[in-house]
Amino acid sequence: MQYFIQVVVDGVATGAIYGALALAIVLVNRATGLINFAQGAMAVMATFVAFALTRAGVPLIAAALAAFAFAFVLGALLERVVVRRFEGGDPDIAVVATIGLLVLLTGISAAFFGYEPHPFPSFFPLGTVNLFGVFLSFRSLGTIVILVVAMVALQVLFRSTKLGLAMRAVADNPRSSALSGLPVSRLLMIGWGLAAGLGALAGILVAPQLFISPGMLDFALVYALAAAILGGLDSPVGAVVAAAFIGVVENLAGAYIDVIGDDLKIAVPFAVMIVILIVRPQGLFGRKVVVRV
Amino acid sequence: MRNFHKTTRVTGAVAVLGISALLVTGCTRADTSGTGTGASAGAAEASPGITDDSLSLGISSPLSGPTAGPGSCSVAGLYTYLEAKNAAGGFEFGDGKTRTVKLTYLDDVYDPAKAVSNFRQLEGDGIFAYVGALGTPTNAAVMPVANEEKVPQVLLVTGATTFSKDQKTNPWTFGLLPTYFDEGAAFGKLLADAGKAVTVATLAQNDDYGKDYLAGFQSAIEGSDVKVVGSATYEPSDTTLDSQVTELAATKADTLLSAVSVTPLQVGVLTRAQDIGWLPRIFLPSNTSTPATVIEPGQGTAYPALYSTSLTKVPVSPAFADDEEVKAYNAAFEKYGSKITTTYTPHCAWSYAEGAILEQAFKGMTDPTRDSFMTALHSITGFHAPLLLDGITVDTTATDKPAIQGIQLVQYNGKGYAPASKY
Structure with a gap:
């Protein structure tokens, strides 16, 4: 039983890594209706800013804030300069443009910092708490707590603030929003900026474990996209729950089903995902969008 | 239904990327x-x-x-x-x-x-x-x-x-x-020569790299008091090996053979095992045993012993x-x-x-x-x-x-x- 709980807890901790990035993907989708494949690369670039600052002796918390600010500006700028040209057009083209950004940003990070993975300091000490024989590391615990706080904050932003409402309106129908006096351009930039900031947070949280390198989030992005789609692309809660679900299912299958073992376990959550999406195409927590004619 | 529609579009875009990648390799x-066959004629x-x-x-x-x-x-x-x-x-x-x-x-x-x-x-x-x-x-x-x-x-x-x-x-x-076979065998021999009962957990990359370590190790411990009590594998693309380490820690083995070739993952193994209170003696492969990049970030000094193999003088070490x-x-x-x-x-x-x-x-x-x-x-x-x-x-x-x-x-x-x- 103890082992079972440990496996589940480990799964949630792994899921937290995917969840952090999935939240950023959801935020962009909420704000602009797009899927941003460059989310991971933007997060890595911001994390590199924090990395360079900590190396220069700046305390981690200050470096993290600087990275967050950098990410916000980067996100807003990319939206204004690059993505803006593809909005309102064919979403396929916009998606391909973000894939282009992914390659470009990864290359820029590599040009400055090289491809070798470097250790990155953590907010939380190494070590664990032992709850009834189940070990939970401070790092995982910290990541999960911050993630839940970010998730709640996002949910509040979209559900209960004017800014959130305005952003939703813009994502849903930019032309009507503009006609009703919303500053569409600025709102889109804010949406991308916030998402990039959230990505920076994700990058800083997972870098101590993955080691920082330009490709740090490449594999995590696959899981994050899966989590975002499984949870329903427009639901922060859904993304986080789905990410935890993916982590737990993967671990349980690896630990308890001998045929699957450690080698095939990554396939299990994806198989489950396909089944769920067939039954609920809008995802676990997503809402069906009804278009009135 | 909009979400679902978007998902298929994204899948479509990914598929197109994949196909173009295939085309590119095909062309190469x-x-x-042609160059190759012509070259080796005379x-x-x-x-x-x-x-x-x-x-x-x-x-x-x-x-x-x-x-x-x-x-x-x-x-x-x-x-x-x-x-x-x-x-x-x-x-x-x-x-x-x-x-x-x-x-x-x-x-x-x-x-x-x-x-x-x-x-x-x-x-x-x-x-x-x-x-x-x-x-x-x-x-x-x-x-x-x-x-x-x-x-x-x-x-x-x-x-x-x-x-x-x-x-x-x-x-x-x-x-x-x-070979990794020789490395694994050298470590196995050390344990077999100890002349007492030793329990071992193995963690290996799921390819020739990992299999060679295990085969060499097995060949050296044959007939000795050394017993493998748990084994796990991983893919190089995994983001974390925490679950594998949890699984192996449950065996409470004295020794861990950690045939992991990816630096961040090996560091993760070192931090994870001590986090969950498992302190085995650990064997690290020669290519993920560098003190500055693996042992120090992984706080390896927590373990009773860390072994590896060496071939060369270390140019960065003051000793040389x-x-x-x-x-x-x-x-x-x-x-x-x-x-x-x-x-x-x-x-x-x-x-x-x-x-x-x-x-x-x-x-x-x-x-x-x-x-x-x-x-x-x-x-x-x-x-x-x-x-x-x-x-x-x-x-x-x-x-x-x-x-x-x-x-x-x-x-x-x-x-x-x-x-x-x-x-």
């Missing part, structure tokens, strides 16, 4: 195969990539991604040796000519498909030989192509047995390093600061290799020694052909390559062994490694 194949005339005053070599290693550190070093050490020698006048060949040796290097991100396309590109560019590439899965993918095209694929920076054990079937392929070979290496690396990487892993020293082995082969080459090169390469005995530890020599004559033989089991002492004597 068609482009270069034995007497010069092979591609060699003239009276130059010879060109090619290498594809991971220069980006998680294996970039070792990969960059596998290029940087060799590049250092070659460029230093070029600057000193060039290499003397067995046919009496002196040539400068040029090295072209490409990045394969530790991806087998990319390694094959790089190999074909290098072949198309007219390299004489493909040397020193790092990576088990990548070299395994290149091996059939190299042997079909009769291009030397030699002194590979991998310890997998595959590349050396059957040189009759694959006459153009040849490994550099003592006065060694003449180390001084020569450091001066040359500063000048040439540091353009490629500044982070030291043992692969830098290995590939530097590899340069010296190539030089020996060039000296024995009587014709400017690949055949002559292979014959010369397989005729080196008792050669001491620079940086190799005493007692470790180069012998290329066996048809089932790599170029460098002998291995030293070492134990971490808080600063660096010292020879390990007993468990």
Whole structure:
């Protein structure tokens, strides 16, 4: 039983890594209706800013804030300069443009910092708490707590603030929003900026474990996209729950089903995902969008 | 329904990307195969990539991604040796000519498909030989192509047995390093010789790399009191090995054989096991045992003992600061290799020694052909390559062994490694 709980807890901790990035993907989708494949690369670039600052002796918390600010500006700028040209057009083209950004940003990070993975300091000490024989590391615990706080904050932003409402309106129908006096351009930039900031947070949280390198989030992005789609692309809660679900299912299958073992376990959550999406195409927590004619 | 619709669009975009990637690799194949067959027609005339005053070599290693550190070093050490020698006048060949040796290097991100396309590109560019590439899965993918095209694929920076054990079937392929089998066996022998009951958990990469360690280890503990009580595997693309470590920690084994080749993952193993209160003695493979990049970030001093194996003097260690070979290496690396990487892993020293082995082969080459090169390469005995530890020599004559033989089991002492004597 103890082992079972440990496996589940480990799964949630792994899921937290995917969840952090999935939240950023959801935020962009909420704000602009797009899927941003460059989310991971933007997060890595911001994390590199924090990395360079900590190396220069700046305390981690200050470096993290600087990275967050950098990410916000980067996100807003990319939206204004690059993505803006593809909005309102064919979403396929916009998606391909973000894939282009992914390659470009990864290359820029590599040009400055090289491809070798470097250790990155953590907010939380190494070590664990032992709850009834189940070990939970401070790092995982910290990541999960911050993630839940970010998730709640996002949910509040979209559900209960004017800014959130305005952003939703813009994502849903930019032309009507503009006609009703919303500053569409600025709102889109804010949406991308916030998402990039959230990505920076994700990058800083997972870098101590993955080691920082330009490709740090490449594999995590696959899981994050899966989590975002499984949870329903427009639901922060859904993304986080789905990410935890993916982590737990993967671990349980690896630990308890001998045929699957450690080698095939990554396939299990994806198989489950396909089944769920067939039954609920809008995802676990997503809402069906009804278009009135 | 909008979400669902978008998902299919994204899937579509990804599929298109995949197809275009396939098309690109397909084209490369068609482009270069012609060059290859034409080249190996006559034995007497010069092979591609060699003239009276130059010879060109090619290498594809991971220069980006998680294996970039070792990969960059596998290029940087060799590049250092070659460029230093070029600057000193060039290499003397067995046919009496002196040539400068040029090295072209490409990045394969530790991806087998990319390694094959790089190999074909290098072949198309007219390299004489493909040397020193790092990576088990990548070299395994290149091996059939190299042997079909009769291009030397030699002194590979991998310890997998595959590349050396059957040189009759694959006459153009040849490994550099003592095998992972030998490493695993050296560690197994240490435990078996302890003369008491020892329990072991094993964690291994799910490919030839991991399997060789396990096979070597098993062969050495046969019939002893050493018992394997748990085993787990992983894929190099995994983001964390926490669940594997949890699984193994449940066995409470005395010892962990951690055949993990990816640096961040190996660090994760070290931090994770101590986090959950499991403190076994740990064996680390030679390529993920560097103190600065693995043991220090992983807080390895928490464990009762850390073992690894060693082949070479450590140029970055003060213990070897006065060694003449180390001084020569450091001066040359500063000048040439540091353009490629500044982070030291043992692969830098290995590939530097590899340069010296190539030089020996060039000296024995009587014709400017690949055949002559292979014959010369397989005729080196008792050669001491620079940086190799005493007692470790180069012998290329066996048809089932790599170029460098002998291995030293070492134990971490808080600063660096010292020879390990007993468990």
